Amino acid sequence: MPVLHHHPFCPQSRFVRLVLGEYGVPIELVEERIADRRPELLALDPAGRTPVLIDDDGTVVPGASVIMEYIDDIGGAAMGPRRLMPTDPQARVEVRRLVEWFTIKCDAEATSWLVQEKIFKRHSPQGGAPDMDAVRAARANMRHHMRYIDALAGLRRWLAGDQLTYADFAAAAHLSCADYLDDAPWSEHEAAKEWYQRIKSRPAFRSLLADRVPGMAPAPHYAEIDF
Amino acid sequence: MPVLHHHPFCPQSRFVRLVLGEYGVPIELVEERIADRRPELLALDPAGRTPVLIDDDGTVVPGASVIMEYIDDIGGAAMGPRRLMPTDPQARVEVRRLVEWFTIKCDAEATSWLVQEKIFKRHSPQGGAPDMDAVRAARANMRHHMRYIDALAGLRRWLAGDQLTYADFAAAAHLSCADYLDDAPWSEHEAAKEWYQRIKSRPAFRSLLADRVPGMAPAPHYAEIDF
Structure with a gap:
């Protein structure tokens, strides 16, 4: 069985869990806290990040x-038709552009800050209270990203076009972390909300909706399909 | 002819110029300063970055x-054999891992700071002197990245293995920007230097070696193949 080194609230790890879940690939999960810089993780990836997949x-x-x-x-x-990457070169550009938008841009501007300050800091040796300036800036940026999803979801059935693709799972992975923290303002973004309800109802999402930060309850609607 | 919106000292743009040069694809270059947030560039890519390629x-x-x-x-x-992406899935992982290492990690830790503080700031409306704390931190980080290239180049003919790949051009693009600014300490990294001499001697490199920042001469060895 493939092994995924991950953290339950690492948005990039969630993206991979969603994709493997959607494809029906069972995986063994190994939880990592990258701040620990565990030598075994660094041996797998000198960048010391999550996720890392070890195939069979x-x-x-x-x-x-x-x-x-x-x-x-x-x-x-x-x-076949369940493939999450289109075969047409132009369509592939759009999928990869949007995956990069969320895994790099949304991460750097919003999700990595929210998760770092509100979740990872609780368990890090350095610890400390969340930097609320960083959290406020990240929240303001998250609103921009939700507006972008809202615009795309108003134009297309799925974010990159007519078909469900990697782009939807990359975006949903990042949003799901913000949503746990109640930092995803759905009421202002109806099309984004309708899209998120659709992707959240997929079986692949179930394991993410069961994740909990010890001692920190999720937003009340976090695990609800209709919210 | 394909058009590349780029900046001569944007490392990511240089990566693409090298690849297209290596493949012998003539391109029309349009220079962009991303700080200008030109509406035409934002219409091509809402992320407002360089490079953007417009194919025929x-x-x-x-x-x-x-x-x-x-x-x-x-x-x-x-x-055929000049392809810069291998066909074997494991080899593709290594190429993509290294491309990401340079285009994301080395960029965030070193090159984007060096270029921003020492080059882009000169021409930005906000202007100002380089933040020397940022420059010093970026230089220290660049030393780590050169050590990593040195280690790879000591083990393998090219950075990802026996064949020249995208990984070499991604790394060389970033190094070439630091080298212009004399922020690439070659004398401490012999294997990295030998590898860089080999890639620098490829015809695709010539146009990069002719680039100049107005009013700022390059390091004396910048355009020398043997340095």
Whole structure:
């Protein structure tokens, strides 16, 4: 069984869990706290990040975008109409552009700050209270990203076009972390909300909705499909 | 002829110029300063970055990693042994891991700071002197990245293995910006230097070695193949 080194509230790890869940690939999860800089994790990926996938044949695949391409390289074609990466080059550009938007831009501007300040800091040796200036800036930026999802979801059935793709799971992974923390203002973004309800109802989402931060309850609607 | 919106000292743009040069694809260059947030550039890519490629059929491809995959999708197979992306899934993981290392990690830790503080600030409306704390931190980080290249180049002919790949051009693009600014300490990194001499001698590198920042001479060895 493939092994995924991850953290339950690492948005990039959630992206990979959603994709593997959608494809019906059972995985063994190993929880990592990257602040620990565990030598075994650094040996798998000198960048010291999560997620890292170890495939059944021992292939080590570090980083959500590299894992996404690897999964498509080895098994995408066999998924037929369920494939999460289109075959048309222009459509692939749009999927990859949006995946990068969320895994890099939304992460750097919003989700990594929210998760770092509100969740990871609780368990880090350095600890400390959340930096509320950083949290406020991240919340303001998250509103921009939700507006962007809202605009895309108002134009298209799924974020990259007519088909469900990697782009939807990348966006949903990031939003789901913000949503746990009640930092996703749904009421202002109706089209985004309707899109998120659809993707949240997929079976792949169930394990994420069961994740809990010890000692920190999720937003009341976090695990509700209709919210 | 494809059009590349770029900046001569944007490392990600340089990566794409090197790849297209290596493949012998002539391009028209349009210079952009992203701080200007030119509406025409934002219309091509709402992330407002460089590079953006516009292919002959009008396909808009934003971002170096997305461009790299697009170029391989549409023309990689036809390049035969000159293809810069391997076909084996494990080898593709290593190429993509290293491209990400340089285009994201080295960029965030070193090159984007060096270029921003020492070059882009000169021409930005806000202007100002370089933040020397940021420059010093970026220089220290660049030393780590050169040590990593040194280690890889000591083990392998090219950074990702026996073959020249995208990984070499991604790394060289970032190093070339630091080198212009004399922030690449070659004398401490012999294997990295030997590798850089080899890649710098490729014809694709010539146009980069001719780039100049107005009013700022490059390091004396910048354009020398043997340095």
